[in-house]
Amino acid sequence: MEFISPDQYDQLTASEAVALQKELRTKINITALNIPIRFIGGADISFNKFEETVYAGIIILKYPEMIPVDRVSIVATTSFPYISGLLAFREIPALLKAWNKLDQKPDVMVLDGQGIAHERRLGIATHFGLLTDTPSIGCAKTRLTGTYIEPADNPFAESPLFHKHERIGTVLRTKLKCKPVFVSPGHKVSIEQSVAIIKNCTRKYRIPEPTRLAHLLVNDIRILHKENNIPPLF
DNA sequence: GCGACAG
DNA sequence: ATCTTGTCGC
Numbered sequence: 001m002e003f004i005s006p007d008q009y010d011q012l013t014a015s016e017a018v019a020l021q022k023e024l025r026t027k028i029n030i031t032a033l034n035i036p037i038r039f040i041g042g043a044d045i046s047f048n049k050f051e052e053t054v055y056a057g058i059i060i061l062k063y064p065e066m067i068p069v070d071r072v073s074i075v076a077t078t079s080f081p082y083i084s085g086l087l088a089f090r091e092i093p094a095l096l097k098a099w100n101k102l103d104q105k106p107d108v109m110v111l112d113g114q115g116i117a118h119e120r121r122l123g124i125a126t127h128f129g130l131l132t133d134t135p136s137i138g139c140a141k142t143r144l145t146g147t148y149i150e151p152a153d154n155p156f157a158e159s160p161l162f163h164k165h166e167r168i169g170t171v172l173r174t175k176l177k178c179k180p181v182f183v184s185p186g187h188k189v190s191i192e193q194s195v196a197i198i199k200n201c202t203r204k205y206r207i208p209e210p211t212r213l214a215h216l217l218v219n220d221i222r223i224l225h226k227e228n229n230i231p232p233l234f
Numbered sequence: 235g236c237g238a239c240a241g
Numbered sequence: 242a243t244c245t246t247g248t249c250g251c
Binding site: 117 | 238239240241
């Protein structure tokens with residue numbers, strides 16, 4: 001059961017999805033990226049509750065200036081439900097469609113969700129990195145698994161995130177008096193490097209620019225698509 | 235069995 | 242995730 005393309009994720013049962021994660025786990029690489037980063041990408045999904053249509057987008061930014069240089073988006077449909085721990089199976093098919101529209105791939109990607117900070121080390125960022133063979137980082141707004149001590153209330157205060165005696169990521173306070181974010185390597189980047197990169201991508205908001213702008217992008221696309229589908233009042 | 239549970 | 246106005250703190 002090794003050759004399942006993302007196009008068929010919709011047909012998988014939760015049990016089969018878990019089996020696939022266990023196979024992919026053996027391919028994870030979290031050694032440090034040793035090439036200079038010039039461009040970084042941010043990806044996200046938006047959708048209307050109760051609907052199967054999803055809007056996926058990727059924005060590319062110059063690093064470390066955080067200046068947007070490109071963006072792509074697509075509209076797709078998904079039937080795989082949201083199940084904690086299996087988020088990738090719902091969002092990756094659409095994300096890959098957007099990825100394929102990119103003329104120039106970025107040096108590293110930031111995904112809205114966990115990397116290896118996952119029960120089977122296969123958060124969406126790790127899954128995406130493995131399928132595209134691209135360095136990736138997971139930056140989630142809340143915890144999925146793992147234990148940690150609350151980081152101090154200072155910008156960039158951080159504390160390690162553990163799971164079964166293993167270091168799986170970092171809880172990072174990106175902004176004073178705001179809840180911290182959960183940073184973990186996706187693929188081809190180290191734990192230390194993932195945090196350093198996220199810090200360099202942080203500006204005036206809690207969410208780092210790649211993911212923050214990707215979220216704004218897909219939300220705009222969703223609203224636009226909605227307007228073009230609503231019959232005009234007159 | 236109970237509680238937790240990315241987006 | 243999305244819905245949705247005001248409101249409390251800095």
